[in-house]
Amino acid sequence: MATVRLSFSPAPVHVRTARLVGVAVARRAGVAEELLDEVRLAIGEACTRAVALHRQHGLTDLVTVEMSDADSYAVRVIDHAPIDASIGLAKLLPDELADESLPDEALTTGVGFALLAGFVDDLQVRPVDDGTGTEVRMAWPVNRR
């Protein structure tokens, strides 16, 4: 099993780096080429969410992305924001999406979760084992060579 871990300051500019690394490791792990766009989008969404939460709470702690390729390609995105702020997998309905009164932040969060839930079959959102924060865990099948 190989593990790659990346930690970055909670700034939007680094989310792209996380996506690039996540897709490179996925390719190397043997994730099918046709799934790589979904891997890229899902890692980006999970990291965007983590960065947004850290910024909302004024946290400078690093966001961590850990990729490993045991039985599947597993990616964990770990934030350190208070849990009550971060759990909620509500998918917005079309009427709600275009509702004038829906704040931009709520729209982006709802759309982000819809993308994660829509693109990742194996998705878990749970509190971190130690301390404060949430872990978004995603996994994709790998083809062993």
Next chain:
Amino acid sequence: MELSLAARTVAGHTVLEVGGEVDVYTAPRLRERLVELVDGGARKVVVDLGRVDFLDSTGLGVLVGALKRLRAADGTFGLVCSKEPLLKIFRITALDQVFPIYASIEAATSTGGDGAGPTE
């Protein structure tokens, strides 16, 4: 790839051609440009996503913001998109039921600006 933005007029519509990656880092520039266009008087706005190779929830949020802004100003807002991976993003988020999505700039700009009849 970096975000690229280029606006032009086609058949009375303001067409903003977007290229590259629209994500949490670059989406604010897209928002600024769209606000600038609407503040400058554009009322029939079409965003061409033909050269976009990555679009995330932040980018989608900016597009919804532009749609709301134009509705409030009695304008129209449509998207041009024919790439299956991007169309899938709109379907999964149900935003395909919110935006008029056209297969070509010609289709988007020949609707008389009523926003109806997307040819997706």
